Amino acid sequence: MKREIPLMIVMVTGIIMFLQYFFPGRFLFIPFISSEKLFEFLNDWVMVIGILSLPLGIWSLVKANVNKLKVPDERFYSAVLLLGFLVMVISGWMPDWRTKGVHLALFQNVLIPIQATIFSLLAFFVASAAYRAFRARSVLATILLLTAFIIMFRLIPLGPIAGINSWLVEKILTIPNMAAKRAIAMGIALGATATAIKIILGIERTYMGRD
Amino acid sequence: MTFLEKMMQIDRRWIYLAIGLAVIIPAIFSFTAPVSVTPEVKKIYDFVEGLGPNDYLFLAMDYDPSSMAELNPMAEAVLKHAFTKDRKVIIVTLAQFGPGMVEEITTRLANEFSRVRGEDYAFLGYRPYPAITIMLMGTDFRVPFPQDYYGATLDSLPIMRGIKNFNNVKGVIDLTAGNTADFWITYGNGRYNFPLAIGITGVMAADYYQYLQSGQIFGIIPGVKGAAEYERLIDMPGQGMQQVSYQVVAHAVIILFIVISNVAYFATRKQKSTTGGAR
């Protein structure tokens, strides 16, 4: 009941979605079941389930920070988080919240700059990592390093050799890089397919969690 | 400790400072860096240039503020191109913090080029679960998006009359920083076979050339350099071209760091082997 019915749901829906790909008109030649409508119907259900389940994460975050209000060291920062959350929720009820007002102002002048700046720190980290770890210790590391140099030189005006560098970059990206990424993509596709088959057959059950 | 050994163990904050200066210096002493156009960007330009008066462009702006530095320039360039040619654009975002940014860009550019929302362009809004949304849009845009971002039903928008799904648009350009590009290729082009091009960040750029060669996508705008190339093609310099000059100095500094660290590494390794030090 607790595990069997979900496994059955996974198997039935999985097989239906797999088979409908091969029946573009009538599903399994059944006259009153359009394959396209069935596909749309089931995916629409998943969208509804998904929209209703997304607030779980929001609730978890709010609850965790309400609990942290009791901890002296974390109290101030949790209060900041909860205050920011409340202000956005309240201002989100204003008319025209999409185009003007406190809600949009906070989005454009708090969320955008902070999020963009947090990710901009990666530029410093990549430079630091390149300095400390990017050494030609072996043949493989040397190949990686030389390729990276050729690609990075593309952005630097090199005068007479810029044309040769551009040609090299194009060849690197469209031959060995493409070959490597194609092999990786094919491997990932096979892995994803194998996992999907295992899930449908009930061999892979980690999504159910523990009893 | 010798100078080279000190160099190998330098505090990372000095490196941060050097990178910071490398980016600040072009802000003070600005210069223009040359930009050469690559075929994969030109193909996207040719596609938008070739759109007819009744052709629709579908633009998916699937990115958050965390990657707007690279993707905003290409979004603006593509929209400017479409708007100057008076072509109709349907816009969607599958990124959770995308709507605010998309709303700002589309409204600003629409005002600049006198485009009317609902007639010349439509912004459908945001949906989670990109794969499901893409597949649902392939059946009917109205299924995942009964209303646009502003609450108007799609049927009430003049631009959406007669537009049901991807069969009614000339092609899709997806601008993304995450794995949404994979979803568009697998679930969008894979199922519905519409022409698809992608604009992606530098981090991802090397990973999609196989799809270009197989024909699953017809063009790539790779990172800020790709955005600069597109701006050069439409002859409207913007943030992309502005950023390329900063990139020149920063790249030069990072290359210098790598060279210094390798020289120091090999020199100290040689020193240790000649003095018989522990490895």
Added chain:
Amino acid sequence: MTGQLLLNGVAAFLTLCIFSFLYKDNPFYKFAERLVAGIATGYWTMLLFHTNFVPVVWNRLAHEERYEYIIPTLLGLMMWTRFSKKWSWVSRYSIAFYIGISSGITITLALYASLFRQLEATIKQPIDFSAAGISTLLVIIGVLSALVYFFFSAAHKGTLGVVSRLGIYIIMIGFGAGFGLTVMGRVALLVQRIIFLKDYVNSLGRLFGG
């Protein structure tokens, strides 16, 4: 104008709070980090409610009387049982729908887009002495050797070892290309913030300098 300048000032201050982390972790950084978490969660909550829940769920049930949506709505609400140790098993029914449907679709489309189309593209160009033909040959060699590298069912010795070695060299070239482009991507993120700060300083200069 002054209002926008003030707002930009707030944005510039928060930008510098985040940059202060480069020196070391400090209260300004923590403040900005938690603030954005709260603002982002609040923003997404209202976005989900107004632009997703209302048109996709509420309007269909309350206004359009499409009662077939009661079942997925109940399934979605069942997900909330995850917070209860006693009743969390109920959420498995909802998860099962999502997992089953996604898995069924993945089998066909992942194979088609990432395997069949890629295989086709690898071998469809004829091999000859033209530039395209030589490129095709090199790509075939590259793809096969990279695939051999990931084949662990046999020991990488002898001929297999040589091909596998070539494969890892090809993969390293791919990773090197990726790193080179990654540097551009990361630096772009920083450049955009510096341009923003520069523009803000310039607007302050215009305000106070006349």
